[in-house]
Amino acid sequence: xxxxxxxxxxxxxxxxxxxxxxxxxxxxxxxxxxxxxxxxxxxxxxxxxxxxxxxxxxxxxxxxxxxxxxxxxxxxxxxxxxxxxxxxxxxxxxxxxxxxxxxxxxxxxxxxx
Amino acid sequence: xxxxxxxxxxxxxxxxxxxxxxxxxxxxxxxxxxxxxxxxxxxxxxxxxxxxxxxxxxxxxxxxxxxxxxxxxxxxxxxxxxxxxxxxxxxxxxxxxxxxxxxxxxxxxxxx
Numbered sequence: 001x002x003x004x005x006x007x008x009x010x011x012x013x014x015x016x017x018x019x020x021x022x023x024x025x026x027x028x029x030x031x032x033x034x035x036x037x038x039x040x041x042x043x044x045x046x047x048x049x050x051x052x053x054x055x056x057x058x059x060x061x062x063x064x065x066x067x068x069x070x071x072x073x074x075x076x077x078x079x080x081x082x083x084x085x086x087x088x089x090x091x092x093x094x095x096x097x098x099x100x101x102x103x104x105x106x107x108x109x110x111x112x113x
Numbered sequence: 114x115x116x117x118x119x120x121x122x123x124x125x126x127x128x129x130x131x132x133x134x135x136x137x138x139x140x141x142x143x144x145x146x147x148x149x150x151x152x153x154x155x156x157x158x159x160x161x162x163x164x165x166x167x168x169x170x171x172x173x174x175x176x177x178x179x180x181x182x183x184x185x186x187x188x189x190x191x192x193x194x195x196x197x198x199x200x201x202x203x204x205x206x207x208x209x210x211x212x213x214x215x216x217x218x219x220x221x222x223x224x225x
Contacts, residue, residue, distance in 0.1 A: 004156075031211055040122065042202060042217040043157075050211070090156050094211060101147060102213060104156030 002027045006091050006105035012113045013078065013085060021076045021108045023091035030095065032074040033102070036060060037088040046089075049074055078110065086112050117205050119216025126193055127224050134219045135187045136203035143205040147213070148177065148188050151200045160201075161188075193223045 004025045013019045025032065031050045035043040045058030049068040063082025068074055074093075078085045088109050092102040119136045126132045136146075147162035163170045163177045163186065170177045174191040190197055203216040 006156075033212075035215075040217065042119070043215040045212070048212060092156075101159045101162060102149075102157075104149075104158065106156050107154070109154075 004091055004093055004103055004105035006089075006108050008108060009106070011108055011110045013110060014113060016080045018077055018079050019110065021078070021089055021091075021110070023074045023076065023105060024072055025074075025091075025093045025103070026072060027093060027095070027103060028071070029093035029103070030071070031093060032068070033092045034058075034064075034066065034074070034076045035090045035092065037090060037107075043090065046076065085110055117203060117214050117216045119203050119219060121219060122217065123220045123222075125222045125224065128194060130193050130223070132190050132193055132197075132221055132223070133187055134201055134203070134221070135185065136205075136216050137183075137185045138205050138214075139184065140205070140207075141184070142207050143214075144208050145206045146177070146179065146186050147204050148175070149202045149204065149215075151202065151218075157202055190221075193221075195223045195225050197221060198223050 007022045033048040034046040037043050044060050046064050047066040049055035052071050055066050055068050065077045088107050090107050091105040094102050117138050124132050148160045149157035150160045151157040161172045161175045163179050165181050168179050176189040179186045201219045204213040206213045
């Protein structure tokens with residue numbers, strides 16, 4: 001079955017530590033997105049990539065970094081510069097060919113300990 | 114200009130009721146308006162979507178009503194069931210960007 005796989009499902013980060021969230025898709029989609037979800041704030045865009053080796057900052061990119069070396073993969077690194085990283089992180093993709101129905105992964109819940 | 118405003122923030126209805134969730138947008142260049150349903154601990158799933166050339170779209174018990182002049186659209190859930198209890202997000206995008214702007218979400222509880 002085609003879909004988006006996010007891992008791990010739960011992640012704990014110590015203060016000052018960088019952590020990387022994985023997002024892999026087998027849908028052959030060109031565009032991929034990272035969103036952060038906090039209670040009462042909806043989904044806020046962190047980074048997005050519409051093609052391999054290219055990505056753009058979203059609305060809340062500070063303290064995050066991404067790479068897009070392969071079409072299938074779009075990992076997100078939460079750096080120590082992100083002061084409030086505790087949130088639910090969602091990865092999404094779409095084909096970009098006039099169809100903008102996003103497919104979402106099941107999310108990673110990141111907690112600072 | 115890029116915001117999508119969603120209301121109410123939460124909603125409680127009895128089984129069989131018709132919850133209505135509203136969204137408003139400012140950017141007239143938006144031309145794709147989807148609704149997503151999210152259960153706790155899961156990613157959102159596309160429920161139904163509309164383009165501005167139609168005023169209403171139905172899929173099963175879910176209906177989108179679209180008012181282009183008012184720049185508003187809404188989701189109606191007919192004969193709501195406890196299994197519809199979830200968080201609902203509206204969104205909007207421009208076809209040539211594909212980047213969705215999401216509303217703040219509405220948490221719906223359908224009581225048995």
